[in-house]
Amino acid sequence: MRAFLHRHPRVRLAGLLSAPLLWLIVAYLGALAVLLVSAFWTVNGFTGEVVREFTLANFRTILAEEVYRTVTLRSVGVAAAVTVICVVLAVPMALYMAKVAAPRSRHWLVIAILTPLWASYLVKAYAWRILLANGGPVDWLLGGAGNGPGYGLFATVLVLSYLWLPYMILPIYAGLERLPDSLLEASADLGARAGRTLRSVVLPILVPAVFAGSIFTFSLSLGDYITVQIVGGKTQLIGNLVYANIGAANNLPFAAALATIPVLIMVIYLVAVRRSGALEEL
Amino acid sequence: MRHIEKALVAAVLLLAGCGGGNGGSGTGSGPGGMSVPKVDKLATLGAGEGSVNVIAWAGYVEDGSTDKKVDWVTGFEKETGCQVNAKIAGTSDEMVTLMKTGEYDVVSASGDASLRLIYGGDVAPVNTSLISNYQDVFDGLKNKQWNSVNGQPYGVPHGRGANLLMYRTDLVKPAPTSWGAVFDPASPYKGKVTAYDSPIYIADAALYLMKTKPDLGIKNPYALDDTQFKAATDLLTEQNKLIGEYWSDYTKEVQAFKAGNSVLGTTWQVITNLAKADKAPVEAILPAEGATGWSDTWMISSKAKHPNCAYLWMNHIISPKANAGVAEWFGEAPANKLACQQTADKNHCGTFHADDEAYFGQIWYWTTPIARCLDGRTDVTCKDYAAWAQAWTTVKG
Numbered sequence: 001m002r003a004f005l006h007r008h009p010r011v012r013l014a015g016l017l018s019a020p021l022l023w024l025i026v027a028y029l030g031a032l033a034v035l036l037v038s039a040f041w042t043v044n045g046f047t048g049e050v051v052r053e054f055t056l057a058n059f060r061t062i063l064a065e066e067v068y069r070t071v072t073l074r075s076v077g078v079a080a081a082v083t084v085i086c087v088v089l090a091v092p093m094a095l096y097m098a099k100v101a102a103p104r105s106r107h108w109l110v111i112a113i114l115t116p117l118w119a120s121y122l123v124k125a126y127a128w129r130i131l132l133a134n135g136g137p138v139d140w141l142l143g144g145a146g147n148g149p150g151y152g153l154f155a156t157v158l159v160l161s162y163l164w165l166p167y168m169i170l171p172i173y174a175g176l177e178r179l180p181d182s183l184l185e186a187s188a189d190l191g192a193r194a195g196r197t198l199r200s201v202v203l204p205i206l207v208p209a210v211f212a213g214s215i216f217t218f219s220l221s222l223g224d225y226i227t228v229q230i231v232g233g234k235t236q237l238i239g240n241l242v243y244a245n246i247g248a249a250n251n252l253p254f255a256a257a258l259a260t261i262p263v264l265i266m267v268i269y270l271v272a273v274r275r276s277g278a279l280e281e282l
Numbered sequence: 283m284r285h286i287e288k289a290l291v292a293a294v295l296l297l298a299g300c301g302g303g304n305g306g307s308g309t310g311s312g313p314g315g316m317s318v319p320k321v322d323k324l325a326t327l328g329a330g331e332g333s334v335n336v337i338a339w340a341g342y343v344e345d346g347s348t349d350k351k352v353d354w355v356t357g358f359e360k361e362t363g364c365q366v367n368a369k370i371a372g373t374s375d376e377m378v379t380l381m382k383t384g385e386y387d388v389v390s391a392s393g394d395a396s397l398r399l400i401y402g403g404d405v406a407p408v409n410t411s412l413i414s415n416y417q418d419v420f421d422g423l424k425n426k427q428w429n430s431v432n433g434q435p436y437g438v439p440h441g442r443g444a445n446l447l448m449y450r451t452d453l454v455k456p457a458p459t460s461w462g463a464v465f466d467p468a469s470p471y472k473g474k475v476t477a478y479d480s481p482i483y484i485a486d487a488a489l490y491l492m493k494t495k496p497d498l499g500i501k502n503p504y505a506l507d508d509t510q511f512k513a514a515t516d517l518l519t520e521q522n523k524l525i526g527e528y529w530s531d532y533t534k535e536v537q538a539f540k541a542g543n544s545v546l547g548t549t550w551q552v553i554t555n556l557a558k559a560d561k562a563p564v565e566a567i568l569p570a571e572g573a574t575g576w577s578d579t580w581m582i583s584s585k586a587k588h589p590n591c592a593y594l595w596m597n598h599i600i601s602p603k604a605n606a607g608v609a610e611w612f613g614e615a616p617a618n619k620l621a622c623q624q625t626a627d628k629n630h631c632g633t634f635h636a637d638d639e640a641y642f643g644q645i646w647y648w649t650t651p652i653a654r655c656l657d658g659r660t661d662v663t664c665k666d667y668a669a670w671a672q673a674w675t676t677v678k679g
Contacts, residue, residue, distance in 0.1 A: 043668075047402035067676040133541040150473075151527055151543060230534075233527040236678050244675065250379045251671070 039256035058257035072261055075237040079221040083214045085161040086168035094169050098176035113166050125230045128159045151233035159231050160221050167216035175209025211273045222262045238262055318431050319403030321584045327412045327593055333365040334591035337380050337389040340532045341552040341612040343368035352611050354604040364591035372530035373480040384585035387592040392576040393428035394482050394648035400436050405581040407434045413597045418618045422639045429579040437579035438596050443614030444575035444645050446566040448549035461490045461569045465521050472524050476547030479528035481674035482648055485574050487514040493571040502657040504649045511665045518677045539564055551613020575645035
């Protein structure tokens with residue numbers, strides 16, 4: 001057996017790759033294909049049985065009804081806001097970790113960034129529900145019940161930014177670590193001040209890393225529905241509509257049609273990001 | 283098991299073959315001219331299978347883990363050897379979706395789920411001769427439009443009650459007496475009003491309009507033509523500005539009322555009880571307009587993997603003692619006449635109008651809206667549930 005495999009490297013390769021390839025094609029691409037196909041079906045309004053006939057009705061509804069446009073724009077807005085907040089917070093932190101902190105403490109800083117990821121997503125979201133509750137700790141800090149933001153769109157953006165921040169810090173940190181110190185020294189030797197060095201040396205190297213991080217924060221926020229449900233008050237995002245159509249309305253085809261919206265947005269986003277070279281940073 | 287499946291396949295084929303064109307008068311045809319899939323009922327009761335998978339409303343399946351004194355499951359498990367695995371659902375739609383998976387044996391379906399389950403072939407008719415406690419069920423609950431088809435019961439009645447209006451006694455003054463409190467555009471509680479997060483909540487708005495805007499001519503909050511439906515959804519869109527959050531998860535509602543994020547809105551008696559147990563100063567009332575409500579039925583899946591345990595469960599849950607336990611904990615009228623002697627509060631059946639059919643005439647049980655108007659009008663078509671579901675998304679914006 002071993003000798004046979006040794007003599008036939010192609011068989012060896014096939015044996016090695018068939019399982020993961022099967023996974024990729026059947027489970028991953030297959031699921032996406034089913035999603036796409038079922039988006040063209042409908043359900044019987046009374047019994048909820050899926051009617052397997054090709055129709056564009058779902059997409060027509062999505063395009064015709066104003067509410068879906070509103071929700072899509074709101075979702076993109078939330079995803080963009082979360083991404084911007086994460087960038088603003090992550091760049092100085094990553095810069096400090098990679099360039100300022102002593103090499104010994106770097107290690108610990110990375111661990112500190114990673115620790116929140118050890119706790120369950122749900123626990124963290126519910127912790128924020130308690131924090132933001134009427135008369136809760138946030139209200140108290142701001143001087144009494146009702147002074148805090150309460151539940152709503154703002155709370156959603158806040159909690160999502162908190163949840164996805166590590167996914168932004170890590171790629172930026174990795175990108176900055178690859179920036180040789182000698183470049184910074186050369187810039188200083190040539191008379192550039194800190195600000196100029198940051199703009200002309202660090203930033204161009206940083207941009208692809210920021211885009212890489214933004215892919216995580218943007219796509220994770222775009223698809224989220226649990227945080228919104230917990231701290232979002234009455235806010236609806238695309239994820240909630242998909243969830244409501246699967247769980248409450250039992251309209252799987254319509255949910256599938258709705259789910260193509262974030263897929264489409266992400267494809268556009270990835271194509272745009274590819275131009276910046278961020279995909280090589282992943 | 284095998285032949286139930288076969289019968290089901292045949293039934294589905296039958297349904298596919300003759301759906302649509304069928305009028306409304308032939309045997310086995312239901313609302314909208316649909317016919318009921320033929321599913322066999324259990325003929326004889328055998329030994330338990332060791333477990334039963336239950337979908338229920340919060341508070342219906344209590345094994346002492348919420349409150350040590352509230353337990354009607356442990357005894358059943360010991361007696362029958364059927365381990366009860368309960369899945370709590372927050373809305374009727376969720377129940378229908380879960381039942382379609384075929385993973386569950388029994389469900390406590392409300393009227394807006396039961397018919398969809400029957401006509402979808404997801405539940406089997408019930409052989410009531412195998413359920414000894416069935417004979418003690420109030421006659422007012424047997425063979426109703428939402429739990430039977432052509433005299434064949436599709437489940438055992440569990441209990442009934444009304445959706446109430448809950449408010450924080452320390453913050454909402456004066457105490458509300460009307461649903462107008464949650465629809466008033468000038469409400470001082472703006473941002474702290476809550477509502478039930480399900481398309482069926484549109485009926486609450488319709489009920490309010492039925493009493494306050496008689497010129498709309500609403501006779502049944504589940505039978506709304508275009509104008510009436512628009513009036514109801516407009517009212518809800520207006521109400522959306524007052525809403526802090528919608529609820530379908532009862533724990534979220536308890537927490538929101540305790541913290542004061544919500545101070546006024548729809549509730550179930552059980553949620554009020556839990557909030558009070560949590561020391562939240564709340565009270566619940568039945569507003570002057572009457573209310574929407576539910577009449578629940580335990581139904582058995584047509585794909586039940588544990589049919590014997592399912593029958594044992596259905597018999598147990600409507601037994602006087604268990605039925606009284608659920609009725610008091612959830613805050614509803616029991617289905618079993620004899621349960622009235624078993625309640626801890628001897629006035630429970632009086633308070634909840636257990637045998638008062640006139641009272642329940644004021645309660646509009648959750649029903650699935652269909653295109654053929656439920657109030658008997660034939661000159662207009664009504665909005666069906668799909669339209670309700672779509673409108674609910676629009677209302678929330």
